[in-house]
Amino acid sequence: xxxxxxxxxxxxxxxxxxxxxxxxxxxxxxxxxxxxxxxxxxxxxxxxxxxxxxxxxxxxxxxxxxxxxxxxxxxxxxxxxxxxxxxxxxxxxxxxxxxxxxxxxxxxxxxxxxxxxxxxxxxxxxxxxxxxxxxxxxxxxxxxxxxxxxxxxxxxxxxxxxxxxxxxxxxxxxxxxxxxxxxxxxxxxxxxxxxxxxxxxxxxxxxxxxxxxxxxxxxxxxxxxxxxxxxxxxxxxxxxxxxxxxxxxxxxxxxxxxxxxxxxxxxxxxxxxxxxxxxxxxxxxxxxxxxxxxxxxxxxxxxxxxxxxxxxxxxxxxxxxxxxxxxxxxxxxxxxxxxxxxx
Ligand code: PBG
Numbered sequence: 618x619x620x621x622x623x624x625x626x627x628x629x630x631x632x633x634x635x636x637x638x639x640x641x642x643x644x645x646x647x648x649x650x651x652x653x654x655x656x657x658x659x660x661x662x663x664x665x666x667x668x669x670x671x672x673x674x675x676x677x678x679x680x681x682x683x684x685x686x687x688x689x690x691x692x693x694x695x696x697x698x699x700x701x702x703x704x705x706x707x708x709x710x711x712x713x714x715x716x717x718x719x720x721x722x723x724x725x726x727x728x729x730x731x732x733x734x735x736x737x738x739x740x741x742x743x744x745x746x747x748x749x750x751x752x753x754x755x756x757x758x759x760x761x762x763x764x765x766x767x768x769x770x771x772x773x774x775x776x777x778x779x780x781x782x783x784x785x786x787x788x789x790x791x792x793x794x795x796x797x798x799x800x801x802x803x804x805x806x807x808x809x810x811x812x813x814x815x816x817x818x819x820x821x822x823x824x825x826x827x828x829x830x831x832x833x834x835x836x837x838x839x840x841x842x843x844x845x846x847x848x849x850x851x852x853x854x855x856x857x858x859x860x861x862x863x864x865x866x867x868x869x870x871x872x873x874x875x876x877x878x879x880x881x882x883x884x885x886x887x888x889x890x891x892x893x894x895x896x897x898x899x900x901x902x903x904x905x906x907x908x909x910x911x912x913x914x915x916x917x918x919x920x921x922x923x924x925x926x927x928x929x930x931x932x933x934x935x936x937x938x939x940x941x942x943x944x945x946x947x948x949x950x951x952x953x954x955x956x957x958x959x960x
Contacts, residue, residue: 651939653931655957659702659743659904660695660950662688663842664725666710676838676913678920680948682708685728692737698954702741704798704946705729708750708843715759716751719785727792734793743825744789746782746799746810755840755847757801757855773855778803783813790819798881800827802855808875823878825904825944829865829891832856835884835910842909865891869899877901879944884908886933889940896941904944905937912948927956 642648663682665672670684683691695703707725709718718724726744733742749757758778778801786797797814799806807826814822832853840846857864869880880899882892883906896903915933919926930949937945947953 651935653935653938653945653953653957655699655954656701657938657943657945658700658950658953659704659944659946660691660700661704661706661946661948662691662729663706663708664688664729665708666725674838674842676841677909677948678916679952680842680912682842685725685732688729688732689736692733692740694951696737696740698951698958700950700954702743702795703733704743704745706745706750706843712751712753712844714753715781716748719746719748719751719781720788722788722791724788727788730789730792730794741795742793743796743798744786744794746786746789746797746806747801748778748781748785749801749845749847750843754849755845756850757852758803775803775855776805779806779809780813782806783809786810787813787817787819790814790817790822794822796823796825796878798825798827800830800883802827802830802852802857804871805875807872807877811876824876825879825881826872826875826877827883827906828869828872828877828880829888829895830856830881830883831859831865831888833859833884833887833908833910835887835908838909838913859887862891862894866894866898869895873899873901879904881906881944881946882942884911885937885942885945886911889936892937892940892942902943903941904946905940905942907933907937907945907947907949909948915949927952931956 665682665684667684668686671687672682674680705726709724711718730742730744733740747757749755754760756773758773761772761774782799782801789797797810799810807824810824872880879902881904882888882895885905885907892905915930918924930953934945934953
């Protein structure tokens with residue numbers, strides 16, 4: 618409880634001395650309120666087609682696009698560090714208007730899933746479900762004909778996109794994914810996936826919904842990594858306005874009602890208040906995605922010697938945890954696991 622005003626007047630003479638415990642606590646770790654564990658972390662991986670291919674992603678030093686046969690190093694690292702899960706993004710050789718490589722059984726993600734589950738059966742494989750990496754226009758859904766948006770730029774069709782997302786989710790489930798994570802921000806995508814998965818005999822498969830996904834400048838490096846920068850317009854007709862917290866609660870509530878098993882907030886660092894509010898309202902596990910731009914900022918400053926990388930990264934992750942996230946998707950998952958192990 619807060620003291621009232623007359624009490625605070627006595628603060629100078631209070632016998633309370635927070636520093637008394639601090640030296641002891643910081644040395645022992647005792648009474649620490651929040652702990653980051655390796656078990657909280659999920660590592661994103663970018664999978665391309667072909668063989669023997671590793672392509673560095675310039676704005677994300679330390680991360681590469683890899684063909685399925687070049688994933689083993691990452692899989693083994695993650696396994697030996699104890700990082701429990703990876704989330705997969707596929708980048709196809711051929712993109713088309715509907716993003717059909719998203720659900721091809723021989724597309725990058727289904728092949729990667731099958732490969733990883735063979736090599737490391739205990740590693741949880743989450744498959745991101747979206748079309749933007751697979752469409753030639755770079756949007757997360759089908760583009761309507763006609764005048765559409767304000768500049769006549771065509772609109773992204775919602776309900777027509779749902780069956781395509783559902784098809785991709787079923788393809789990943791068929792390939793052996795442990796969880797699917799729809800990120801297209803189409804209305805009712807969670808319900809559409811749930812119905813399709815149940816019908817296809819994947820009733821047991823959980824959905825991690827990107828429930829509150831903001832239209833963020835921090836996705837910039839990812840779009841380089843995925844070749845998914847929209848050819849026209851931007852994603853603001855389906856991703857959320859960064860100014861809106863109440864709307865985020867509606868998005869989360871809808872996804873919970875549609876059967877989401879866990880909900881994600883994205884990005885993380887600039888949205889800690891949203892994470893906290895969701896945590897306070899929802900009993901489901903809450904995930905947060907420390908996105909590519911957050912990684913790039915920390916990396917760039919660290920490379921210049923302007924930040925102590927280890928301390929800054931662990932601080933950014935503990936803040937996400939403290940805000941209320943149970944699960945943290947981060948490009949720093951491997952480094953953080955190493956630092957936590959050696960701590
Ligand atoms: C796909 C998707 C995006 C990210 C995750 N899933 C990109 C986007 O919406 O443009 C971003 C991840 C990151 O920046 O690390 N829809």
